[in-house]
Amino acid sequence: MLSWWTDHEFMRNAIMAGLLVGGMCAVLGTFVVQRNMAFVGEGLAHAAFGGVALGLWLDIGTRYGLSWFGPIWIAVPFCILVALGIGWVGNKGYATESTAVGIFFSVSVAMGIVLVYIRKPPVKDLNTYLFGNILAVQRTDVYAALAMTVLVGLCMWRWWKSMAYVAFDRELARLSGIKVERLDYLLLSLMACVIVLSVRTVGVILVSSYLIIPAATARLTGGSLFSMAVKAVILGIVGSLAGLIMSYYVDVPSGATVILALAGAFALTTGWRVFRS
Amino acid sequence: MSQEVPQNVERRVHHSGEKVLEFDGVEITLGGRTILHDITFHVVRGEFLCLLGPNGAGKSTLLKAILGLLTPSAGTISVLGGPPTHDTSKIGYVPQRKDFDRSFPATTIEMIVANLRGQWPVRIKPDEREKAMAVLARVRGEKLANSPLWALSGGESQRAFIARALVTEPEIIMFDEPAAGVDQRGRGELYELLNEIAADDYLSALMVTHSITAISKTAEKVVIVDGNVQAFALPEELFGNGTLMSLIGGHGPDATE
Numbered sequence: 001m002l003s004w005w006t007d008h009e010f011m012r013n014a015i016m017a018g019l020l021v022g023g024m025c026a027v028l029g030t031f032v033v034q035r036n037m038a039f040v041g042e043g044l045a046h047a048a049f050g051g052v053a054l055g056l057w058l059d060i061g062t063r064y065g066l067s068w069f070g071p072i073w074i075a076v077p078f079c080i081l082v083a084l085g086i087g088w089v090g091n092k093g094y095a096t097e098s099t100a101v102g103i104f105f106s107v108s109v110a111m112g113i114v115l116v117y118i119r120k121p122p123v124k125d126l127n128t129y130l131f132g133n134i135l136a137v138q139r140t141d142v143y144a145a146l147a148m149t150v151l152v153g154l155c156m157w158r159w160w161k162s163m164a165y166v167a168f169d170r171e172l173a174r175l176s177g178i179k180v181e182r183l184d185y186l187l188l189s190l191m192a193c194v195i196v197l198s199v200r201t202v203g204v205i206l207v208s209s210y211l212i213i214p215a216a217t218a219r220l221t222g223g224s225l226f227s228m229a230v231k232a233v234i235l236g237i238v239g240s241l242a243g244l245i246m247s248y249y250v251d252v253p254s255g256a257t258v259i260l261a262l263a264g265a266f267a268l269t270t271g272w273r274v275f276r277s
Numbered sequence: 278m279s280q281e282v283p284q285n286v287e288r289r290v291h292h293s294g295e296k297v298l299e300f301d302g303v304e305i306t307l308g309g310r311t312i313l314h315d316i317t318f319h320v321v322r323g324e325f326l327c328l329l330g331p332n333g334a335g336k337s338t339l340l341k342a343i344l345g346l347l348t349p350s351a352g353t354i355s356v357l358g359g360p361p362t363h364d365t366s367k368i369g370y371v372p373q374r375k376d377f378d379r380s381f382p383a384t385t386i387e388m389i390v391a392n393l394r395g396q397w398p399v400r401i402k403p404d405e406r407e408k409a410m411a412v413l414a415r416v417r418g419e420k421l422a423n424s425p426l427w428a429l430s431g432g433e434s435q436r437a438f439i440a441r442a443l444v445t446e447p448e449i450i451m452f453d454e455p456a457a458g459v460d461q462r463g464r465g466e467l468y469e470l471l472n473e474i475a476a477d478d479y480l481s482a483l484m485v486t487h488s489i490t491a492i493s494k495t496a497e498k499v500v501i502v503d504g505n506v507q508a509f510a511l512p513e514e515l516f517g518n519g520t521l522m523s524l525i526g527g528h529g530p531d532a533t534e
Contacts, residue, residue: 162397168377169378176396
């Protein structure tokens with residue numbers, strides 16, 4: 001019954017990392033959904049691909065014998081830079097946020113493709129990064145996810161009330177003395193980190209849905225923004241667990257099963273709303 | 278004309294004549310284009326001023342300049358003797374209704390307490406609830422307290438936002454087209470409410486409006502803006518000479534809301 005937990009070290013790693021990133025994605029997803037930033041999430045996920053490809057190309061771990069130094073350690077700072085770039089271009093009014101995303105998004109993917117193709121030796125496990133793979137999750141990923149969860153938790157504890165106000169209305173939040181732009185950069189940076197850490201579990205292609213679906217589902221059930229976030233976290237964790245176990249038994253990329261599990265919850269909740277009204 | 282537009286506002290006594298809000302030769306430039314110039318007018322303590330002008334004349338922009346959200350390219354704005362401010366204990370602001378996301382998952386009382394605290398509340402303390410309920414009572418909206426924002430009608434939503442602006446006990450209150458999205462029947466009532474609130478608390482008020490009804494129910498003074506100040510006068514001075522009707526588009530009462 002619990003063989004998915006007891007039999008393999010890799011599976012325990014995958015489950016622990018998956019639950020942590022699932023929860024973090026859901027918290028940040030609350031703001032992403034409420035502020036209509038789904039496209040930004042999509043853009044950062046594609047930037048993560050560029051970052052991972054850069055990491056694979058530089059291959060610092062192998063070169064310097066640092067086995068823990070996977071490509072995500074290059075992808076995280078790269079993705080944060082892209083996130084800040086998107087925020088800066090948008091806030092300064094050089095382009096709208098979605099235009100900025102559109103540009104950074106395709107440039108990152110283009111760069112990633114070039115790097116993946118010129119890399120020696122060739123990248124053989126690209127699917128792992130595109131669709132997620134529970135076999136690829138290592139103990140260091142679990143520690144990284146744990147550290148990030150602590151960071152996200154602290155940021156939420158400190159800034160939730162301000163971020164919630166900004167999500168309600170930027171101008172009114174500014175009039176109440178909130179530093180709106182700074183919080184934008186904070187949210188974007190946290191999103192960038194969490195997205196990169198989610199790549200092992202759900203992959204680049206599907207990570208933006210990982211951000212959105214739990215929050216979008218929670219939103220259908222009503223209540224305050226805070227209760228929406230709490231419900232989203234529970235859903236993100238349960239959905240990740242269900243998806244990862246499914247991936248273990250059916251042997252398909254974990255990204256697909258996690259997203260299908262979450263999408264199932266969304267469909268059921270939508271059905272319940274339609275039925276009730 | 279003057280028969281159609283009765284002057285309903287009872288004059289309040291302006292004891293001091295203290296100017297709480299003063300524009301002096303203000304020019305506002307947006308994206309390299311000067312949209313307003315030579316803007317000079319004032320509001321004295323306890324006075325209700327209506328700000329009129331055609332669409333796109335920059336009326337909302339003036340409110341934003343008062344709040345310090347944008348800086349004039351020339352001239353000075355003085356708010357309670359100081360520079361433009363959004364200090365909520367000095368100035369209350371009711372934004373245009375179309376500007377806000379009605380689907381936000383929150384209740385009326387949460388929105389009001391957010392303005393009181395300057396932070397979005399997770400849990401509302403008893404004293405905050407008491408203050409919020411008191412301002413909701415002022416707008417006759419006690420029953421809206423626990424309604425989600427999406428469930429409010431146009432009129433209810435405006436009352437909620439007015440309560441939100443009042444909760445910090447400001448000295449000046451600004452309304453940006455408060456009757457937008459309110460049905461015809463509710464508008465007169467809303468303007469009477471605004472007038473009553475301003476009079477009871479001796480609040481100084483500035484209201485952007487297109488509505489003749491609004492002016493007749495609230496205005497002690499009117500400023501008309503189109504590029505520059507076209508008129509700054511008592512309402513009865515403006516009716517009858519055609520200035521008012523031509524400037525607000527001549528559509529008749531409330532047509533542009």
